[in-house]
Structure formats: structure tokens, C-alpha cells
Amino acid sequence: MAEQHTLEPDDHAPTTGWVGASVLRKEDARHLDGKGMFVADVIIPRTREIAFVRSNMAHATLIGVTKPEGHAHQVFTAADLGEIDHLTAGPEIAAFRNTVYPPLAEGRVRFAGQTVAMCVAGSRAEAEDLADQVGVDLDPLAVVIDAVDAMKPGAAKVYDSWQDGAFMTSAVKGGDVKAARGKAKFSVRRQFKMARQTCNSLEGRGVLAYYDRRLDELVVYMSTQGPHVMRMALAQCLKIPEHKLRVIAPDVGGGFGGKNRLTPEEIAVVALARQVDYPVRWIEDRREHILASAHAREHWYDITLHADAEGTFLGLEGEVYVDAGAYSLWPVGAFAEASMAARNLPGPYRIQDLEIRNFTVATNKAPLGPYRGVARPGACFVIERMVDELAHEMGIDPMDLRQRNIVTAAELPYTTVGEMVLDTGDYPASLRGAIELINSDAVRARQKQGEPDGRRIGLGFAFYTEQSGHGTAEWTRRKSRVVPGYESCVTRMMPDGTVLLLVGIQSHGQGMETTLAQIAAHELGLKPAQVQVRHGDTGISPFGFGTFASRSIVMAGGAVAKSSRQLADKLRAIGAKLLQCAPEDTTLADGQVMSGSGGVSFAEIGRAAHVRSELLPEDVDPVLEEFATYEPSVSGGAFSYATHAAVVAVDPDTGSVELLDYAVCEDCGTMINPLIVDGQVMGGVTQGIGTALFEEIPYDEQGQPLATTLAEYLLPCASELPRIRVKHLVTPSTFTEYGVKGVGEGGAIAPPGAIVNAISDAFKETGAFFNTTPCTPRRIVAALDAARDAHSSHEVGA
Ligand code: MCN
Numbered sequence: 032m033a034e035q036h037t038l039e040p041d042d043h044a045p046t047t048g049w050v051g052a053s054v055l056r057k058e059d060a061r062h063l064d065g066k067g068m069f070v071a072d073v074i075i076p077r078t079r080e081i082a083f084v085r086s087n088m089a090h091a092t093l094i095g096v097t098k099p100e101g102h103a104h105q106v107f108t109a110a111d112l113g114e115i116d117h118l119t120a121g122p123e124i125a126a127f128r129n130t131v132y133p134p135l136a137e138g139r140v141r142f143a144g145q146t147v148a149m150c151v152a153g154s155r156a157e158a159e160d161l162a163d164q165v166g167v168d169l170d171p172l173a174v175v176i177d178a179v180d181a182m183k184p185g186a187a188k189v190y191d192s193w194q195d196g197a198f199m200t201s202a203v204k205g206g207d208v209k210a211a212r213g214k215a216k217f218s219v220r221r222q223f224k225m226a227r228q229t230c231n232s233l234e235g236r237g238v239l240a241y242y243d244r245r246l247d248e249l250v251v252y253m254s255t256q257g258p259h260v261m262r263m264a265l266a267q268c269l270k271i272p273e274h275k276l277r278v279i280a281p282d283v284g285g286g287f288g289g290k291n292r293l294t295p296e297e298i299a300v301v302a303l304a305r306q307v308d309y310p311v312r313w314i315e316d317r318r319e320h321i322l323a324s325a326h327a328r329e330h331w332y333d334i335t336l337h338a339d340a341e342g343t344f345l346g347l348e349g350e351v352y353v354d355a356g357a358y359s360l361w362p363v364g365a366f367a368e369a370s371m372a373a374r375n376l377p378g379p380y381r382i383q384d385l386e387i388r389n390f391t392v393a394t395n396k397a398p399l400g401p402y403r404g405v406a407r408p409g410a411c412f413v414i415e416r417m418v419d420e421l422a423h424e425m426g427i428d429p430m431d432l433r434q435r436n437i438v439t440a441a442e443l444p445y446t447t448v449g450e451m452v453l454d455t456g457d458y459p460a461s462l463r464g465a466i467e468l469i470n471s472d473a474v475r476a477r478q479k480q481g482e483p484d485g486r487r488i489g490l491g492f493a494f495y496t497e498q499s500g501h502g503t504a505e506w507t508r509r510k511s512r513v514v515p516g517y518e519s520c521v522t523r524m525m526p527d528g529t530v531l532l533l534v535g536i537q538s539h540g541q542g543m544e545t546t547l548a549q550i551a552a553h554e555l556g557l558k559p560a561q562v563q564v565r566h567g568d569t570g571i572s573p574f575g576f577g578t579f580a581s582r583s584i585v586m587a588g589g590a591v592a593k594s595s596r597q598l599a600d601k602l603r604a605i606g607a608k609l610l611q612c613a614p615e616d617t618t619l620a621d622g623q624v625m626s627g628s629g630g631v632s633f634a635e636i637g638r639a640a641h642v643r644s645e646l647l648p649e650d651v652d653p654v655l656e657e658f659a660t661y662e663p664s665v666s667g668g669a670f671s672y673a674t675h676a677a678v679v680a681v682d683p684d685t686g687s688v689e690l691l692d693y694a695v696c697e698d699c700g701t702m703i704n705p706l707i708v709d710g711q712v713m714g715g716v717t718q719g720i721g722t723a724l725f726e727e728i729p730y731d732e733q734g735q736p737l738a739t740t741l742a743e744y745l746l747p748c749a750s751e752l753p754r755i756r757v758k759h760l761v762t763p764s765t766f767t768e769y770g771v772k773g774v775g776e777g778g779a780i781a782p783p784g785a786i787v788n789a790i791s792d793a794f795k796e797t798g799a800f801f802n803t804t805p806c807t808p809r810r811i812v813a814a815l816d817a818a819r820d821a822h823s824s825h826e827v828g829a
Contacts, residue, residue, distance in 0.1 A: 048553070053707075058545065070281060073239055079152060082150050082158035083296060086142070089396075090175070090187075090734060091169035092138065096108045096168070097165065097166030105161060107135070112134065112306075113302060113305060115133070117133060122367075130357075132360070134295040142357045144323035176396065178354035182197060182390055202388045203386075205384065206346065208337075217337070218337050220334070222802060223331070223412065223803070224330070224332075225408065226728070226729070227396070228726045231744075234284025236254055236297065237253070239253075250279065251277065251278045251279070254281075255286070256537055256579055257575070260577055261297075265297075269301060276569075277569055283537070284539070285540045288401035289325040289401075291400070291401060292362075317741060318740055321739050321744050325397070325402075327399060330351060333350045334350075334376070336414075344381065346385060351376075351390070356398040357397070359398065363512055364398070372410045375406060376449075377414065379495075380437055382436075403775070404715075411494075415784030416791070433494065438453060439457075440459070451670070454669055454670050456762045464674065465676040471490065475490070487793035489791070489793025494675075495784075497581060499581035499774070500580075500668055501668030502517065505666055515577075517661060518536050520547075520573070522594040525637060527637055529557075529563070532562060532564045536578055537577045538566060546704050548560075548562035550588055581777070583775070602636055606624025640654070669764040673777055673781065676694045678691040684812075686811030691753060699772045700761065702771075715775070715779040717752060722779070724786065727807075787801050794815060801814050
């Protein structure tokens with residue numbers, strides 16, 4: 032592996048070995064200096080600000096909207112927005128029930144917070160004042176707030192014409208679960224719930240749109256994970272030719288999945304910009320974010336794990352319900368959530384007999400979207416809790432049980448019953464690595480000794496695999512409306528020999544301005560500082576799908592490598608002519624084409640190609656620009672993986688949890704930048720801790736959300752976090768450039784499993800069962816009380 036650089040400070044930085052170097056992030060300089068530019072920072076003269084009028088009821092007929100007197104021209108309803116083609120959102124599966132999600136409500140509202148009208152004024156405060164004066168006449172309808180109840184006969188319906196409450200019902204099946212059930216010595220059945228959350232990126236959604244008269248095009252600044260795909264969708268629903276629509280994502284302050292869906296507010300703002308002669312902007316505030324951005328998770332499971340007398344897993348069966356809210360967001364809604372949870376339930380274990388029925392259910396809540404980990408945090412939570420529950424029942428160590436059932440290195444590649452091909456790695460080594468890193472023996476000794484303050488110590492583990500960088504075959508298999516098969520890059524050398532990368536991918540916190548520059552620098556013999564990465568502007572960069580599904584390093588990294596190598600070949604051809612040698616006798620380093628002791632600088636080559644074409648070889652055209660698309664040869668995905676270990680101290684009286692230690696032993700193949708990988712893992716773990724212990728949007732019986740500010744929706748802050756320690760195993764993928772695998776989501780997948788297993792471990796002898804995230808103090812005390820009650824009624828009975 033390449034030598035490690037920690038900084039790239041000056042002219043003395045090397046020009047080789049950038050793949051694998053812990054370079055500080057280039058983009059952080061502007062962010063730390065407060066010089067970033069987000070949608071809210073964009074200054075376009077005469078911009079007016081928007082506030083939305085939202086439904087305060089969860090389900091109602093919309094009878095009418097009354098505009099305040101004298102301000103009618105500043106208030107817009109669905110009827111004022113002009114023609115809009117409603118997009119079909121959801122998979123291309125006949126059984127999926129499509130819904131129309133109008134940007135402003137038409138005739139019916141289906142969740143509290145749905146957009147009804149928009150108000151425009153000189154400032155946001157004035158627009159909000161106006162919004163307060165708009166009258167919304169609603170006639171309430173029966174409300175559905177529970178996904179399991181929604182599927183019962185006679186339940187109220189979100190859509191009158193549907194025969195039941197589900198967008199879609201399906202099943203993931205394989206092998207013979209009935210036979211497994213018959214052979215089982217142990218059949219452990221449990222129910223679990225993972226709460227509704229939202230992504231809570233630092234920057235909420237934001238959109239600014241105006242008509243550029245000179246270019247005769249609509250310009251849209253948008254905080255998005257994928258500007259090209261958003262342009263496609265906006266062009267389609269607003270009937271604007273794509274060459275007349277430019278979508279620019281400036282700095283994007285995180286997305287975590289939520290900004291990978293086109294939402295009604297964004298469509299409404301752009302639709303309005305079509306018809307007014309001033310720029311309009313909407314910036315989502317925190318309350319709107321928690322109320323009405325893409326929500327996430329809210330899974331319910333009823334699962335039985337069958338095992339023989341030695342604890343060998345035989346089969347898995349049960350049901351998964353996903354509460355998908357009231358509508359589907361373009362392109363695919365939340366359809367993947369339930370089936371993906373079902374496909375991922377067996378985890379890394381040898382389970383070939385499986386039957387999981389899954390339901391994607393409509394309720395009167397904000398629509399569901401993807402959130403870091405998509406479905407897998409739920410699946411991992413459930414299977415990893417089940418492993419511990421079975422181990423407790425058998426009276427053995429859960430890590431022994433994992434070792435007995437986990438796929439070994441020799442068994443890879445291994446095709447799961449969910450038809451995913453786990454490619455390379457050493458899963459048992461990761462389990463062992465986590466045991467060592469967390470210092471399991473010392474934790475057990477402390478646990479045995481007891482705490483002076485009466486708190487209980489618990490140690491928990493969870494393992495996951497993360498499908499990353501999957502392409503055409505996998506998305507086609509899922510019947511996805513958009514098949515993100517590849518990424519693209521233009522590598523362009525400027526006349527002075529520096530390099531510009533134009534990429535279709537969209538970095539929104541992942542540090543790709545650094546890692547992609549590292550790859551080009553590595554291939555071309557430059558320093559990352561000599562490479563500029565441009566993304567996020569459909570007017571400049573080639574088409575790309577954007578950043579999600581931990582795909583960027585595999586896809587965009589591959590495209591950068593490929594186009595940079597193509598350019599390297601051209602540089603060698605020109606350099607060879609200038610050096611009067613054969614191209615095969617040249618190498619690239621230190622910003623030069625070298626041959627023997629001679630060298631010609633990229634600046635000289637740049638000059639020759641741009642303004643002195645008489646110096647070029649006859650068969651080489653003067654364009655120092657190479658374009659490439661890239662998709663790995665295997666498109667089912669490269670699987671990274673990790674074991675997470677958590678140590679908790681829990682107060683048995685108050686249920687308060689302190690995370691004493693957290694360790695991750697992960698493998699994402701070759702790392703382009705280990706420092707960034709560490710950051711990705713730690714950020715993900717922090718969000719996973721939020722899922723495990725804090726974050727939740729509960730709803731009351733009328734469908735009113737009970738958490739709409741950060742006072743009620745709790746996020747983990749620095750004081751709640753332990754030092755997160757990360758150990759890397761490196762098993763390169765065999766089918767990606769440099770052997771990389773994605774890592775962006777993994778950190779968020781395992782914490783609920785590891786932490787709740789740790790809480791369960793702390794109270795193992797009580798028989799208390801912890802089955803819900805967030806595992807709040809109240810829920811912990813309730814589980815302990817329930818176990819005590821069960822125990823005493825047992826004693827009475829006995
Ligand atoms: N990387 C690397 N070596 C590897 C793998 C990754 O150096 N073997 C680096 C990459 O170069 C990139 C970063 O790590 O700079 C993440 O790469 P990758 O795993 O390919 O993930 P993506 O770039 O596709 O990011 C998407 C992923 C997802 S799906 C969510 S959700 C998420 C996440 O990344 N949202 C984020 N990380 C986030 N980080 C921030 N700060 N903000 C978000 O919104």
C-alpha cells in the first residue's frame with residue numbers, strides 16, 4: 032500500500048502514492064473559515080422569500096383556502112401554479128400502488144404538515160406573517176397512524192380506493208422454512224420496533240429559482256444529493272426542456288438520504304419561478320424538517336429464529352411492516368425499505384431457509400425516504416438482537432453463537448438467501464478484532480466486580496454487511512425507476528498543466544473534493560492541490576446520478592481513475608514527441624512526463640496542446656480532455672462489513688444510559704483516504720447512537736407529531752458520545768478500481784444492535800427484554816418492571 036501522508040502543505044508534497052494517503056480535506060478550508068456557499072447564502076438581486084402554509088390536520092378534505100385581503104397576489108395555491116405533470120413515484124412493479132403527491136394540496140390533505148399554499152414576501156419573516164393569515168378550511172377524516180393496525184380489516188384508509196392499507200405487500204422466500212421449523216430445537220420468537228426518525232442534516236432543504244433572460248433558461252439552486260437526476264424530474268413535471276433548465280447544487284450541508292428525493296416544496300418553488308419575474312427562495316427551517324421532510328425507518332418486526340441443539344441457525348421467518356407515510360416521493364418512494372430489510376435479515380449468517388412477508392403501509396404521516404443505512408439498521412438490529420436472545424436462551428456467549436454461524440473467509444463469495452453475493456473479507460476476524468479492541472476481558476471483569484454507584488455494566492456486539500457500489504443489475508432487479516448504473520468524469524488538463532475534474536457525482540459532506548483529487552493526482556503524478564474537482568452543476572458537469580447507497584468511491588472514483596489514465600496516455604504520447612523517445616519509455620511523476628534523466632513539464636505539454644499545436648505528434652488531437660464512464664464488472668455490489676462493540680453503564684432505577692466505550696472493527700477494502708473513512712465511520716456511528724438511544728417522532732391518535740423541534744427530538748451531542756475507536760481490516764475488492772468498497776453508510780447500521788445488546792447484557796439475569804429503539808430511560812425502566820412483574824407472578828404461580 033502507498034506511503035501515508037497526513038498533510039499536503041506545500042511544494043514539498045510528493046506526487047505519488049496518493050491512494051491510501053490521509054490527506055486533510057480540501058473543502059474544509061472554506062467551511063472552517065465560514066466561506067462556504069449554501070442555497071441560503073446565494074445572492075441574486077430581487078430575490079423574494081417563501082413560507083409555506085401547511086395542514087394542521089393529519090387527514091382531511093380540503094374545502095378551501097382564503098387569501099388575506101390585499102395580499103392575494105402574494106399567496107399561491109395549487110390552482111395558481113400552472114400545469115404540473117404529477118410524477119409517478121415508486122418501483123416499476125404492477126402491484127405497487129402509485130399515489131399522486133401534488134406540490135400544493137388538491138382536495139385532500141393526508142398528513143399534518145402537508146403543503147397547502149405558499150406565501151411570497153421580501154423576507155421570510157414577512158412571508159411567515161402572511162402565511163399565518165391564510166385561512167385553510169379542512170373537514171377532518173379518520174386517521175391511520177399505526178402500520179400494523181392499518182392492515183387489519185375495517186381500518187381507516189389513507190386511500191379510499193385501496194383494498195387494504197399497503198402500498199405493496201410482498202415476500203422474500205428461499206429454501207424450506209417449514210422443514211427448518213420441524214428440525215429446530217430452539218425457536219425464538221420476538222417482536223421489535225424501530226422508531227420514526229428524520230435525517231436532520233445540518234442544512235435543511237433549500238431551493239432558489241429564477242429565470243435567466245439572457246440564456247433563456249430556468250436556473251435552480253437546490254440543496255440536493257443529485258442535481259442531474261433532479262433536473263430530469265423537474266423538467267418532466269414542469270414540462271421544461273432539459274437544456275432550458277440548469278440545476279446547481281452549491282455547498283450542501285449534508286443530506287443523509289433525505290435530499291435524494293424530489294419533494295413538493297422544491298417542485299412548488301420552481302413552478303412558481305416559471306411564472307413570476309423575480310427569483311424565489313425557500314429555506315427549510317428545523318421545524319419544517321422534522322415535520323415534513325423525508326422521514327425514515329419506523330419498522331415493526333415479528334420474527335422467529337430456528338436453531339438446532341448446538342445453536343446452528345436453521346431458518347428465519349416472520350413479518351416486517353414499514354410505515355411509509357402518506358405518499359411516495361420520486362423516484363422510488365420507500366418501496367425498497369421493507370423488502371431490503373427482509374433480504375438483509377439473515378445478515379452474515381448461514382441461513383438459507385427463510386420466509387419473510389413484508390408490508391409497505393400507508394399512514395397519515397410524512398412520507399418515508401432513505402436515511403443512511405436504508406432498511407439495514409432495522410434488519411441488523413433485529414438479527415443481532417435475535418442472536419443475543421437465542422444465546423441467552425441457550426445459556427451461551429452470544430459471540431460464540433456468532434462464530435458458529437457466521438460465513439467464514441473460506442466460504443466467500445457466498446450467495447445469501449436474499450440473492451446478494453457477499454464478495455471478499457474475513458468476517459470472523461472482524462468479530463475477533465472487535466472483541467480485542469473493546470477489551471472484552473477487562474469489561475467482563477469490571478461487570479463482575481460491580482459499580483460503586485449501583486449502575487449495571489453491559490457489553491454488546493453487532494455485525495453488519497453493507498452492499499456498496501452496486502450498479503445496473505442490482506437496481507434493475509429492484510425494478511427501480513432510475514437505474515444508477517454508472518458515474519462519469521471529464522479529466523481536463525489546463526494550459527498551465529493543472530487539472531480540472533468535472534464529475535456527475537455530488538459531494539455533500541463526504542469529502543470527495545479531496546478523495547477524487549487524490550485519485551487523479553495518483554494517476555497523473557501530481558499533487559491533489561493541483562487538481563480541482565467541480566461537481567453539482569448540470570451546466571458544467573457530465574451526467575451522473577449523485578451520491579447515495581455508498582456508491583461514490585466505487586463509481587465516481589472508478590470514472591476518475593479511468594479518464595485520468597486515458598489522459599495520462601495522451602500526455603505520454605505528447606511528452607514522448609517532445610522528448611524524442613517512445614511513449615512506452617515514459618513515466619509520469621512530479622508534474623512531468625519523464626524519460627531517463629529528461630523530463631517535460633505538464634505546463635509545457637499544456638502550452639503545446641493549447642497554443643503551439645505544431646509541436647504535437649501528428650496523430651494526437653490537441654484536446655487535453657478525456658471523458659469516461661465507469662461501472663465495475665460485477666454490479667451486485669462490493670460488500671464492506673464491520674463488527675461494532677458497545678459498553679454501557681445503565682442506572683437500573685432511572686434507566687439512564689452512559690456509553691462508556693465504542694469500538695468498530697471494519698473492512699471497506701482499500702481506503703483512498705483513511706482519515707476520511709474514519710470520519711465517515713464516526714459520523715455514521717453518531718447517527719446510529721441517535722437511532723439507538725434518542726431520536727423519535729411519535730404521533731398522537733389524531734396524527735399530530737409530538738416532536739417538531741430539537742427540544743423534543745433529541746439528537747446525540749458531544750456530551751453523549753464516547754470516544755469512537757476504529758480498527759481497519761483491508762481486504763481489497765476483486766472487481767473495483769484499487770479494490771475499494773463503499774463505507775458511507777456502514778457506521779449507522781450496527782449501533783442500535785450493539786447498544787441494545789449491551790443494555791440487554793447489563794440486565795441478562797432479570798430476563799428483561801429490550802425491543803424498541805430508541806431505548807429510552809422510560810422504556811428501560813418499563814422493561815425491567817415488566818420482567819419483575821413476570822417473575823413475581825411466576826413465583827406466586829409456583
Ligand atoms: N472512501 C475512501 N475509501 C473507501 C471508501 C470511501 O476513501 N474505501 C471515502 C470516499 O472517497 C468518500 C467517502 O469516503 O470521500 C464516502 O465514500 P462512499 O463510501 O463511496 O460513500 P458516498 O460518497 O457514496 O456517500 C454516500 C453515503 C451515504 S449513502 C450517506 S446517507 C451519507 C454518507 O455517505 N451521507 C452523508 N456520508 C455522509 N457524510 C456527510 N458528511 N454527510 C452526509 O449527508
